[in-house]
Amino acid sequence: MAPLNEDQLENIRNERKIQIMRAAIKVFATHGFKLTKISLIAKEAGISHGLVYHYFKSKEEVLYDSLEWAMELNETRKFLTELSEMAISPVEKLHKFTKFALSSSLSTSSDIFRIIQHLEHTEGVPDHLLEFTKNVGMMYVEFFIPIFIEGQKAGEIIQEDPEVLVGIFLTIISGVMADDPGWWQENMDHKIAIYLRMLTTR
Template sequence: MAPLNENQLNQKKAERKEQIMRAALKVFADNGVKLTKISMIAKEAKVSHGLVYHYFDSKDEILYESIEWGTEENRATQVFNDLNESGKSPLEKIKAFTQFAFSESDRWVTQSVFRIMQHLNETNGLPDHINELVNNAGQFYIEALSPIFREGQKFGEIIQGDTEELLGIYLTVLSGIMADDPSFWKENTEWKVEILSRMISAR
């Protein structure tokens, strides 16, 4: 077998790094940042513990680069484009997004990044560069959800009041659930989302 040339080697390294970042997103999303260990990421990626350190110096570096990669790859705007083109009412769009956040999905990268954001919202003492990344990603979801909330208030589906404050409460509740035990929401998700949605429903 002929040895790999430089381009092939670089491609193989890039693929291996992506393999680790994909695994990291899943592990961070499922377990939260504090409980995640390098060994867990290595196991999920099906690589050795030492190989992870060949590509990353620390857990913080894996977290940052995985979120950065995931944010670029997840095409989160497509999730909201699909919602906005779905013909659903504002409240139904919020229910659909909530269910997406908790359910297994083929858009698992988008979902994992969102779930990690919620974990990190409950985490203190993060390095500044990770805080900045989290804030920027979080702002995207605020800007995407705000028009849906305002439309729901306009049509009387969602309770009145300060839209940004209401959205903040909704996202805080999601953060708390994900930081506690998101696995609970994987069963009977639709029914649980229906109950949760009553928090903001005007009906």
């Protein structure tokens, strides 16, 4: 059997790193930052404990790189772009996003939300990780504020500080995704409509 060339070796290294990061996202989402150990990530990835350290220097580096990787692949970014281009009312956009978020409960999106929730409520998290979560949160806030303002101008959304309304909207969705969104799966459209009545004029 011919030895592997450099490109083949690089592909193997990349695949192994992705294998570790995919496992890390699941483990951090389940156990939180403090309780996650490299050994748990290695077990989830089906590799040896020492091999993780071949790719990452620390637990913090595993988490940061894994979150960056997951956000790049995250289907939410694509959905937000599509949503911004839809010719529908602001309230319909909120409904579509909420349904998308809660329907993605078994995907990486849910795990990212859960990790961010853990980090925001955990002491001793390194500053660069907190900065990352803050930037992710701002991405959503900056996307939704114009939609809320448009809805207020159209008389669809209540007249309160748009940033406060966006905060309430996202905090509730994040809380549901971080907990157990299973209850929302039945009659989802009706339940979302009830939820949005907190923010809308109808």
